[in-house]
Amino acid sequence: MNRTKDAIELEGSIWFQKSQNRFLGGDRIALLEKIDEMGSINSAAKEIGISYKTAWHLVNMMNNLSEKPLVDRMTGGKGGGGTVLTREGRQVIEQYRVVQEEHRKFLENLEERLGDTGDLYRFLRRISMRISARNVFGGKIEAVKKGAVNAEVILSLTGGQHIASIITNGAVDNLGLKTGMSAYAIIKSNSVMVGKDLQGSSLSARNIMCGNVQRVIDGPVSSEVDLEIGGGNIISAIITHTSRERLDLKEGDFACALFKASSVIIGVN
Numbered sequence: 001m002n003r004t005k006d007a008i009e010l011e012g013s014i015w016f017q018k019s020q021n022r023f024l025g026g027d028r029i030a031l032l033e034k035i036d037e038m039g040s041i042n043s044a045a046k047e048i049g050i051s052y053k054t055a056w057h058l059v060n061m062m063n064n065l066s067e068k069p070l071v072d073r074m075t076g077g078k079g080g081g082g083t084v085l086t087r088e089g090r091q092v093i094e095q096y097r098v099v100q101e102e103h104r105k106f107l108e109n110l111e112e113r114l115g116d117t118g119d120l121y122r123f124l125r126r127i128s129m130r131i132s133a134r135n136v137f138g139g140k141i142e143a144v145k146k147g148a149v150n151a152e153v154i155l156s157l158t159g160g161q162h163i164a165s166i167i168t169n170g171a172v173d174n175l176g177l178k179t180g181m182s183a184y185a186i187i188k189s190n191s192v193m194v195g196k197d198l199q200g201s202s203l204s205a206r207n208i209m210c211g212n213v214q215r216v217i218d219g220p221v222s223s224e225v226d227l228e229i230g231g232g233n234i235i236s237a238i239i240t241h242t243s244r245e246r247l248d249l250k251e252g253d254f255a256c257a258l259f260k261a262s263s264v265i266i267g268v269n
Contacts, residue, residue, distance in 0.1 A: 014096070014103050028058055029096050032089055035059075035071060039082040053217050053224065057134070060226060060234035065138055066092075067158060069232035073214070134189040135235050137163060141181045144172060153177060153266055155185050159231010163187075164206045165264035175268050183268045191263035192237035194225050196247055196255050206261035209235060213253045216244065225249055227257050 014025065027048075034044035045055035063069040070089035074082050085093075139157040151172045153165045163185045177183070193205070214234060215226040223244040225237045235257045249255060 014100050024062065024092065024096060026100075028062060029093055031055060031058060032062075032070065032085060032093055035083055036085045036090065036093075039084060041071075041083045044083075056215055056217070056226065057236070060236060061136060063232050064136060064234060066232070135187040135192070136184055137187075137233060138182070138184045139163070141177055141179055141183050143179060144177050146172065152261065153183075155183055155266070157231060157233060159229070159233050161209060161229060161231065161233065163209075163264055164261040165266050166206075166261040167266055171266070175266065177266070177268070181268060183266055186265040186267065187235070187259055187263055189224070189236045189238040191259050192235060193258040194227070194237045194239055194243075194247065194249065194255055195258060196249070196253065198256050203258060204260075205258040207259050207264070208256055209258075210254065210256040213249055213251055213255055216249055216251060218244065223249075225255075227255060229257065 030048050031044055031050075034047045035041060038044050038047065041055050041059060042052050045052050050058075059071045063071060066088065068088045069086055070092060072084055072086050074084055137155070137157050139155045141153060142156040142162065143152075143154040145152045145154075146169050149169060150166050151169050153167060153172070155163045155165065157163065165185060195201075198208070198210075209227070209229040211227050211229040213225060214228045215224075217224040217226075218241060221241060222238050223241050225239060225244065227235050227237065229235055237257055247255075
């Protein structure tokens with residue numbers, strides 16, 4: 001198609017969204033491709049120009065929101081193991097490229113039929129919306145128990161774990177929450193506590209999710225602890241560096257993440 005100097009051209013980016021959260025886009029597909037090529041998250045992060053910590057956060061989020069993990073960390077073997085894409089990870093790259101190609105054709109066709117640019121602008125804004133959150137877990141609502149003012153919502157994750165949330169009855173009604181609905185839970189990383197040797201302990205926290213420490217990233221004041229809780233789900237906690245040292249948390253340790261039901265935000269599509 002011939003274009004004049006002042007012709008309006010359209011550009012757009014494709015994002016797969018899940019639970020109103022950006023799940024996969026061009027930058028994350030690029031990260032997955034580099035992980036597949038180099039077998040290392042650290043090397044892949046350097047190659048595409050992001051920090052190691054950011055790369056792990058993106059991988060954890062993609063794994064949490066996917067039905068099956070897209071990235072698998074291999075341990076042992078010569079060189080101490082590495083990181084590889086699962087079959088689902090490679091498949092989603094192929095699917096993204098198909099959608100990307102169709103999106104390109106769509107924009108070229110739309111340029112020829114361009115009419116109300118205001119409507120088009122609003123459309124592109126909608127498909128580019130972003131919700132940023134540290135811990136986002138998708139699942140189905142298993143129970144909604146209303147009280148006088150607040151309600152307890154139980155969310156069943158794809159890995160079989162359960163998350164309890166306390167929200168207002170008004171929020172339940174506004175969101176139209178019902179048993180069997182798809183929903184997601186958001187928990188801020190600084191609302192997550194970490195403990196060890198909690199067997200037999202009585203705790204007030206409603207949510208206790210245990211598993212193996214996958215990653216510990218130390219900072220000058222705080223440390224990020226990533227805990228694999230099963231089903232490909234990873235929960236991240238931000239604790240003080242002093243607490244991390246006192247607990248002597250290391251990769252592979254068994255530990256538990258604890259957070260209050262009141263710290264869990266519920267969202268729906």
